Amino acid sequence: MNLGVELAKIIKEESLTAVFQPIYATDKCELYGYEALIRGPSDSPLASPKMLFDTALECGLLSQLELVCRKISIARFAQLELSGFLFLNVSPMIFLQTDHPHGKTLAYVKESGLLPEQVVIELSEKYPIDSPSVLQKALMHYRDLGFRIAVDDLGAGYAGLKLWSQVKPDFVKIDYYFINQLHLDPVKREFVKSILSLGQKINARVIAEGIETEQEFEQLQDLGICFGQGFLFARPESYPVRDVPAIICNHQRSTLYLPQLEQTASSLLQPAQTFHMNTRTKDVVNYFHKHATVNSIPVLDGKKPVGMMLRNDILELYSTPYGRALNERKRIKEVMNEHPVIVEANTRLDELSKTVTAEKDDQLQWHFIITDQDNYVGIGSIRDLLRQLTQQQIKHASYANPLTLLPGNVPIYRHVDRLISEQRKFYFACFDLNNFKPFNDVYGYSKGDAIIALVSNLMQNYCQANDFVGHIGGDDFVAIFERENWHHHCQLILSEFDREVRKFYNEQDLNQSGIYAKSRNGEEHFFPLLSLAVGVVAPDVSICSSHHDVAEMASEAKKQAKKFTHSAIFLSRRTKPTARCEYTEKAKLCE
Template sequence: MNVESHLKCIIKDEQLSALFQPIYSTTFEKAYGFEALIRGPSDSPLHSPNALFDAALQYGLLSELELVCRKISIARFVELDLQGKLFLNVSPMVLLQSDHSQGVTISYLNEYNLSPDKVVIELSEKYPIDSPELLKNALIYYRNLGFSIAVDDLGAGYAGLKLWSEVTPDFVKIDRYFINQCHHDPVKREFIKSILNLGKNINANVIAEGIETHDEFDCLNELGLSLYQGYLFARPEPFPQQTLPSILEFKQRLVNVPVDIEPLASSLLQPANTINHDELTKDVVDYLHKHPHVHSIPVIRGRAPIGMALRGLLLELFSTPYGRALNEQKVISETMAKNPVIVEANTPLSEVARMVTSEHDEKIQWHFIITDRSNYVGIASVRDLLRQLTQQQIQHARYSNPLTMLPGNVPIYRHVDELLAAKVSFRFAYFDLNNFKPYNDIYGYAKGDQVIQLVSTILQHYCAKTDFVGHIGGDDFVVVFQDEQWRERCEAILREFDEKILEFYEPGHINAGGIETKSRTGQSQFFPLLGLAVGVVEPASTRCASHHDVAEVASAAKKQAKLTVKSSIFVCKRGGPNLDATISAIAV
């Protein structure tokens, strides 16, 4: 199927899904509204919005596509019972088309019982326009119907300010370009100030979009903005949070969020037509014949899924002698697959994989059903599930230590940098074995690997879920503590190590308190039993710009800890590199 035919099929069958990204109000400390963002089928080359709308423009289907997008967005907004305003993206090119249907959006609102004053028509400058006067008239038409007007990506296109002055929109969005690193750029800050002043003069609300860091937010907050949208607060989601916590609560929530959050079932969501449980089987089979690309159709009773109409199962049933005559008048609930996999949208993919493989012994189905609080929301492809799990495994293997399978340097550095950027308090603990090389020389590398695995096991056992355990390489480990009981945990780790390490020595060496072997200079030397040294530092975000600075301080602390023969903790009180330090050591 070529791109044009595929696009027509997507529009006809409404194979689109709506995601929502909140617009956050610091004045009311909640979501002021939600921008609807459309995605195509997940297994389609038209999944991304850019590919989808560029294809619609190329084949003259932009108006048809946008109307379907509005319908789906409105229906889903009402279904989720989202509060605040619904921001609908509208291309100015559609408004200027002579064949663009008028009154359709109002009919959708009436169908789903949503008032026009709850909807904001968000005008994007993605496609340049040549008729500003016609566009102005089109926007005035929408305003007279009760809609609010927003100008999107202000500064990204050439017509923004002129259109603003003539239409006086209710909302103006400042483009991500001006938001990015605005705390470092005085020119961007001056631009933002001028937009704010203009907005106040014409009573327009100014929204900053594309905020990704706390530094950007702090800068914009100081300038006086109160409406924000961006990854810092929330990404586009099929099930957005109804309410948002205060900024302080939000920052605290970041403390307990791990770097690599396992994707959920909702990440695989794709739209699909459903059939009611009382539909006749013959009608379902006729539909399957007309739509050869459809393999699975969820069967619902009310809003609850109860089964799946499967192409292979039904066509096989009708191919048997008297199969059609015996089954065509039966309702689909009698001939459907009665035990499909049904998962909640917030189920981790690893759990979804377990359910898919355990529930079907004979043959894995093409799709499984996704619900939200037991209500049907869509289906997902098993192929997409396997693809994403494979990508996760490749990513994990690429950056994990092969001996312990703990995260290696790259994820450790990324985790530290994200905590610094979020201004989250944490302790960075650098663990290293004392006298490990002499032990390897006497007992061999296989025994040495067992000792390294012992350290890995003990660290993971005593660390909290909010802590991050990594393996730099060799006998060097890192724990990023966010738990306040970090000191107690370190002490427990050392005690456990000192107890368990005796199992890795011969009795004679235990009685002697160590081993005798040649030093690096070739001289015979006595080396005490293995000990575990840990250097701990609490980095200050104002003095550590990146993981490089944290590593410098932690390495110095670890060296101090290794000066003690026994297992010990060395706590460095300085928060950054190259500064005078007041430090304390605790031997355990």
């Protein structure tokens, strides 16, 4: 079959299919947009995109193919009513073709009902050219029309750093090569960190593509990469997913506000000189003499670690009479420590600590070996492990409530300040238990803690994945919503609480709908059954300057909610800290 003829027919009949892969803002647990990709007819030898575009390049049909791809992708994106940005791949080769028509992309966008600001022109580096001035001119043309600009496949070929400084792209994509096994490669991590730093300096958002494993995703989050796409989340589809994957939302809830509490051995990974087990002992001793700061050398058999050479051991061996003469020609497998600590890279630090401290050999005080599926990848330092564990304990104490493990004051305040700085509308809800102290006095602190746990569980169950749930302390909780239907979910929490809390009382107290206990002045007093008070404010983010302003308004709203004798929600009309607090009958009806 003549592939050129086949391609010409495909272009003429526009028999191509657009598929879309989602791009996520992982820090906000949001769908950010879609990258459009093209597939040829399934029964054609040009079904794969590589064959399609390679043939177009060989036959001089690249310009025609690109235009048809854009037309189909834009129309399909609009037809599916997909949200966010549309990322369109553009080959730089077409900019060298003098017959490439201008204005077609803008026309396609307008015909579909989209805006140029919704479309990102993604420059691929897979077909490099030697005319940066041509690229710069073309990209600035697109920008002048209102399109956004992305540099794709950074590092895959064309050196685009000069182009970065000239065009200042809105987005930079890091190639799959640098994402693959990122958590096991210190060099790749350094590269990614440098790209992120450069991106921040030119105000470009850095997107990691090709994320395929949870370990890669976790490492990217630790490095601060907040935009990503890959098979771990979703594959390119004709009818793409519209929801945010659970792995992103779960990560945001569990680690965004409790950073570094679940780090693994890979976070301690560092490169080290290794020797094969058949190396002569004298070569290792010479290496120790030349490198005074090295204390441990992994010994390998191929890719498998089989032991560790320790500075103190080998030098002590040489210090004995005739030690050098007797040992320098021996293979190191004869003198090495045959039982080093070896752990997989995904071992959690708390588990790693147990493994290290369980060792009886006092000589294993410097390093341990890290593997990936039993293959050597590097070493870790005991000192770094202790430092990480100490930092985790400190952060855990300041970031999480010890009873519920929900985010505490620090992450709550940080989240509010970020919402204000980004001018994002939100509702701040304070949850507080009514009559909690007398309940504690009568039923004891154990049942009191169980009530706290009940509130925590209900809030986490009924709030959505992208809602923020925190525990200030005691019986005070916080929920922060960025959606308008927050009231429905708060009401579900209250209704479920009113049902469940009855299980904590004895029959007599249930029959009388409360308990007798001493009040603060020491007198016997009747207190109704426990209930939840929820005070809610919607701060004006253009006026409020920090979490202090929000906390002051929320405190007043909570006081109003606690005036009810049953579980109730009180929505305040107050939106700024200096305004007089006014309430309406409509707000009171939120109970």
